[in-house]
Amino acid sequence: SAPQLKDAKLFRQQAYVDGKWIDADNGGTTEVTNPGTSEVLGTIPRMGSEETRKAIEAANKAWPAWRAKTAKERAAILRKWYDLVMENQDDLGLLMTMEQGKPLTEARGEIAYGASFIEWFSEEARRIYGDVIPAHQSDKRIMVIKQPIGVVAAITPWNFPNAMITRKAAPALAAGCPMVLKPAEQTPYSALALAELAERAGIPAGVFNVVTGKASDIGGEMTSNKTVRKLSFTGSTEVGKLLMRQSADSIKKLSLELGGNAPFIVFDDADLDAAVEGAMMSKFRNTGQTCVCANRIYVQDGVYDAFAAKFAEKIKGLKVGYGIEEGVSQGPLIDQPALEKVEEHVSDAVSKGAEVKVGGKRHELGGTYFEPTLMTGVTRQMKVAEEETFGPVAPLFRFKSEEEVLEQANDTPFGLASYFYARDVGRIWRVGEGLETGIVGVNTGIISTEVAPFGGVKESGLGREGSKYGIEDFLEMKYLCVGGV
Ligand code: ADP
Secondary structure: OOOOOOOHHHOOOOEEEOOEEEOOOOOOEEEEEOOOOOOEEEEEEOEOHHHHHHHHHHHHHHHHHHHHOOHHHHHHHHHHHHHHHHHOHHHHHHHHHHHHOOOHHHHHHHHHHHHHHHHHHHHHHHHOOOEEEOOOOOOOEEEEEEEEOOEEEEEOOOOOOOHHHHHHHHHHHHHOOOEEEEOOOOOHHHHHHHHHHHHHHOOOOOOEEEOOEOHHHHHHHHHHOOOEEEEEEEOOHHHHHHHHHHHHHHOOEEEEEOOOOEEEEEOOOOOHHHHHHHHHHHHHHHHHOOOOOEEEEEEEHHHHHHHHHHHHHHHHOOOEOOOOOOOOOEOOOOOHHHHHHHHHHHHHHHHOOOEEEEOOOEOOOOOOOEOOEEEEEEOOOOHHHHOOOOOOEEEEEEEOOHHHHHHHHHOOOOOOEEEEEOOOHHHHHHHHHHOOOOEEEEOOOOOOOOOOOEOOOHHHEEOOEOOOOOOHHHEEEEEEEEOOO
């Protein structure tokens, strides 16, 4: 059933292109399901390459006027967008819980987190500085300016239906670029609500466009269309690689936020209660469905049993259920394939000798609910060591030395986030510098903020989002050499 919002206009079931709400050319639609209740929530237009091409043209047409605005003018419009998102936090949160499944408090938290990128980049819009370089010849002057790259295409995932959009759209728009966005098919309504608020904020027609429909067709057009100068993607490494290959012909600038396989290390000298607290937050946020969720938890020999016992108690206290119910901290998994993957990771580990201490199976609520799970005796031969589980399963590995755990932690093609708990100052520096990831949480399980650069190394991606660095991805550098002075 449809969500009961205070402002019913925030529930949009059409795409938004060139300032207009539109259907697919052939009128086709796709259903969107509420993973918490398994009921149909609504439909979205099933668009393809043709509609995407038109959206790209609209964006390109809107570009000159948008980039010609002063940074202060763009900043004021973005600030208005931020204010509107925050004013509608409750509605946007409810809509997100209904399409994505995360508990309402987490959903409202994501709205504030997502909005923080709009606020931040509305401020950064005015700090796009260039440079003057002392010249190599006395009759020359050298200057560096930064200019908006052009039409940006964005493709976003379902795990953060709001924030994964704002961290791309806000810096793009702040830099003076228009955008065509394709949200995940599971969670299009949070994106369309953002478009409704963008319109109300005064973002001109064509500057922010949302197309919905067939991912491969829309992605195919976005990557082959030469007008698109940049693609910003968050999602799986597999699709990221495909989009990178498809973008090769037109040499697009790419930002890729791909999969992770985050190690979470607890050393003998750690504050164990703090480590358990951090592991809970890092592992079970969004029911384990974030790319920075702890995927492999390494605990040093001397504290392994004590950590496992404390962790087990906390996990037993998690309440699983439909996200709009009071007190629920664990929602459903996004869909059936997600549930099957989690189940397979547990059964693979058990078949190779791991022990289930808490949970371990589908939840009695049915649907895509899974019990928060703790496994001990996990080894590197198991699937959980190699692949991102993306679910509420905490596997505990035992280790002896710092050297050994660093080697294991880095033994993966991924390199997004890592975490460790320790108190020895020398160890904090050695391990912090030794972990091959773009983000390291030291004595904390929560690392996401708009003020810091988020992004990975190795096969976890390219580029950074958030912080003063996040806007660089949407700018081209130009150097002017003036002679005959
Ligand atoms: P996830 O496991 O998070 O669903 P995906 O990489 O499959 O990861 O999805 C992330 C985003 O990529 C979604 O918006 C999805 O629709 C989109 N996507 C999936 N396949 C393609 C494709 N072939 N071309 C373009 N986008 C795609």
